[in-house]
Amino acid sequence: MIFRVVHRLICCPLIFLFSCKQDVRKDLDWPVYGGSAENTRYANLARIDTGNVHLLEPAWEYHTGDADTVNHSQIQCNPIIIDHVLYGTTPQMKLFALDAATGAAKWSFNPFDTIRGSKNSFFIMNNCRGVSYWTDGKTDKRIFYTAGSDLYAIDAVTGRPVSSFGQGGKIDLHEGLDRDTRALFITATSPGVVYKDLIIMGSRVDEGPAAAPGHIRAFDVRTGKRAWIFHTIPQPGEPGHETWDDPNAYLRIGGANNWSGMSLDEKRGIVFVPTGSASFDFYGGKRTGDNLYADCLLALDAATGKRIWHFQSIHHDVWDRDLPTAPALVTVTHNGKKIDAVAQPTKTGFVFLLDRETGSPLFPVDEQPVPHDSELKGEKLSATQPIPRLPQPFVRQSFPETELNNLLPDSSVSDIRRRWSGYRKDHMYAPPSRQGTIVLPGFDGGAEWGGPAFDPATGMLYVNANEMAWVLTMVDKPQVAERENFGQAGQRLYIQQCMACHGADRKGTGNYPSLDSVKIKYNATGLLTLLNSGRRMMPSFRHLSEVDKKAIVSVLLDQASVQQEKFPPQKVDSFLQLPYGITGYNKFLSKEGYPAIRPPWGSLNAINLNTGALEWKVPLGEDPAFKARGIITGTENYGGPVVTAGGLVFIAATKDSKIRAFHKMTGKMLWEYNLPAPGYATPSVYSIGGREYLVIACGGGKLGTKSGDSYLAFALPNK
Numbered sequence: 001m002i003f004r005v006v007h008r009l010i011c012c013p014l015i016f017l018f019s020c021k022q023d024v025r026k027d028l029d030w031p032v033y034g035g036s037a038e039n040t041r042y043a044n045l046a047r048i049d050t051g052n053v054h055l056l057e058p059a060w061e062y063h064t065g066d067a068d069t070v071n072h073s074q075i076q077c078n079p080i081i082i083d084h085v086l087y088g089t090t091p092q093m094k095l096f097a098l099d100a101a102t103g104a105a106k107w108s109f110n111p112f113d114t115i116r117g118s119k120n121s122f123f124i125m126n127n128c129r130g131v132s133y134w135t136d137g138k139t140d141k142r143i144f145y146t147a148g149s150d151l152y153a154i155d156a157v158t159g160r161p162v163s164s165f166g167q168g169g170k171i172d173l174h175e176g177l178d179r180d181t182r183a184l185f186i187t188a189t190s191p192g193v194v195y196k197d198l199i200i201m202g203s204r205v206d207e208g209p210a211a212a213p214g215h216i217r218a219f220d221v222r223t224g225k226r227a228w229i230f231h232t233i234p235q236p237g238e239p240g241h242e243t244w245d246d247p248n249a250y251l252r253i254g255g256a257n258n259w260s261g262m263s264l265d266e267k268r269g270i271v272f273v274p275t276g277s278a279s280f281d282f283y284g285g286k287r288t289g290d291n292l293y294a295d296c297l298l299a300l301d302a303a304t305g306k307r308i309w310h311f312q313s314i315h316h317d318v319w320d321r322d323l324p325t326a327p328a329l330v331t332v333t334h335n336g337k338k339i340d341a342v343a344q345p346t347k348t349g350f351v352f353l354l355d356r357e358t359g360s361p362l363f364p365v366d367e368q369p370v371p372h373d374s375e376l377k378g379e380k381l382s383a384t385q386p387i388p389r390l391p392q393p394f395v396r397q398s399f400p401e402t403e404l405n406n407l408l409p410d411s412s413v414s415d416i417r418r419r420w421s422g423y424r425k426d427h428m429y430a431p432p433s434r435q436g437t438i439v440l441p442g443f444d445g446g447a448e449w450g451g452p453a454f455d456p457a458t459g460m461l462y463v464n465a466n467e468m469a470w471v472l473t474m475v476d477k478p479q480v481a482e483r484e485n486f487g488q489a490g491q492r493l494y495i496q497q498c499m500a501c502h503g504a505d506r507k508g509t510g511n512y513p514s515l516d517s518v519k520i521k522y523n524a525t526g527l528l529t530l531l532n533s534g535r536r537m538m539p540s541f542r543h544l545s546e547v548d549k550k551a552i553v554s555v556l557l558d559q560a561s562v563q564q565e566k567f568p569p570q571k572v573d574s575f576l577q578l579p580y581g582i583t584g585y586n587k588f589l590s591k592e593g594y595p596a597i598r599p600p601w602g603s604l605n606a607i608n609l610n611t612g613a614l615e616w617k618v619p620l621g622e623d624p625a626f627k628a629r630g631i632i633t634g635t636e637n638y639g640g641p642v643v644t645a646g647g648l649v650f651i652a653a654t655k656d657s658k659i660r661a662f663h664k665m666t667g668k669m670l671w672e673y674n675l676p677a678p679g680y681a682t683p684s685v686y687s688i689g690g691r692e693y694l695v696i697a698c699g700g701g702k703l704g705t706k707s708g709d710s711y712l713a714f715a716l717p718n719k
Helices: 410-422 486-497 524-533 546-556
Strands: 057-063 080-082 085-089 095-099 105-109 132-135 141-147 150-155 170-172 193-195 198-201 216-220 226-230 263-265 270-274 296-301 307-312 328-334 337-345 351-355 365-369 384-388 437-439 453-455 460-466 470-472 474-476 580-582 602-608 613-619 642-644 648-651 658-663 669-674 684-688 691-700 707-715
Touching: 080 684, 095 141, 132 193, 193 263, 263 328, 296 337, 328 453, 337 460, 351 384, 453 642, 486 546, 524 546, 642 684
Parallel strands: none
Antiparallel strands: 057 707, 080 085, 085 095, 095 105, 132 141, 141 150, 150 170, 193 198, 198 216, 216 226, 263 270, 270 296, 296 307, 328 337, 337 351, 365 384, 437 470, 453 460, 460 602, 474 580, 602 613, 642 648, 648 658, 658 669, 684 691, 691 707
């Protein structure tokens, strides 16, 4: 065995496996992103079960027609299904409606049509992971979704913007943040939460020093007017302001945003909001303190935005360990009592299980001492971090020599051992360093945005995870020289603004692309447009001056004549001039491109929330070269699982372009199917006329895989 697989026998009456007797003629929708407001990704359907899942076959396929293979477009959408209609998004952020039983198109909305001819045609391409639905219970039915920086209200019947909402059917998320953010990057990847007549929104913002604040806002679903705001970076007089050493941090610091979605307890009127780190991600010398409400799970009054409680998972985060997914709202048996709780998976591999009303941990959480000896000037790390005793971590959290990948040729093993020995690796919270610090779990988890699935019949939480080590290396950033030409200024600005994602050699890092082809794809005008607009993971650089952007373009396009021109003196914002940056988002890989850590590189995990035990763990995904040797390694994965009353866990998520079904009690794989492109998304499960469907967005485009443009639905044969 090359890794340990945990299997425990779960004692559970058979009735728990199929606990809800169903009327097979009854329809069951998937009405909310994640399946329900509680984000449990559970379908109370048992027509497809452990005995017949092997018979699943394609029922229909819908092609959106707008995949961009050159730019590796993606579909990360978990579609919703309401009254026989499926609503989803395309790689180019169009919104569409289909007949959910046949895949036949009903209508399509193109947000680009609404900005043509506009003086402000700035438009960000973002990954739209889902949409929201609201109705007055009569004829007013609306779909809310974000394209670029605009939140749209679209008539669910006709596909046309609702003109009474905002300005012509949309509102700009730059507005209503109690700060001037017009030149900053703001969008939303996850859909908002609908509570009564409010839509509650988070945002995705830049992760550099010029980041917008991630405040949480609620808007009236009819008019688009802001109803309330919660400042995730507290202002003077607000609780939490004292956790920032700089009393004026709220005026300059950004981030602490909710990009990963929210969960809603409709009965109690509580919205649960996980937040990310404050900016800049990896150096906190200009934001010293514990930094509330960054890296927090917030419980807010959904009607007013008032804080009920908060729990901070990391103090003064300098590892980009955002809370990556909306929590699952669960009911567990604890000390013999049924308790409504919140289960929050993390990138670090922990699950924090908290009382839903008070925020108190159900299992003890200890403030444990951690390394805090930073070599970076001005940095002040937290001396402790919260570590839960249970549930058990679902991924490895340290990288001893025994975890080196020994499946490679001897020369490669020697090479990764040599590099491993030079990195800092003494703790999962080891400080960022110039020598390079191993980050495990990595920047993409542990858990990621696909989120967990919860089975109410057994108390089991299913979490897919990445098990990839990354290396975080800090470097001194060049400062503005008294005399520069455009070439020198452009190189300085590239290091300051671009190197973290695209690397010092412009070859790309992590999941960020190489810039080798930029001279082929863009001229100077086109590249300036891209810098102003941003695209998917790339933020807008509108906050830079025009001459700064011209200097960057001169370097990226190798414009020798422009580079020789004298660079005009610039008024420099000293706050934005950080002394340190990173060399990139670099995975710790072998010379062949394989992970330096031994398998599994991706896993599916079953956690018993009643006891805190990790019941089983299986590798998720296959690498063809190692499969040929009889080794199932798992792969990196994006998207999440669903669990059904039929005893199944369905998940795509892997780079090998397969969707799979696992037995929810044992982790045994029961079915797999080759998709037209990887399904980096979470499936939806629903029924119409007694027929149960499973649908997955096949968008690919990530991890170097081909892009796709289809949604593929499965069902049992009609006969």
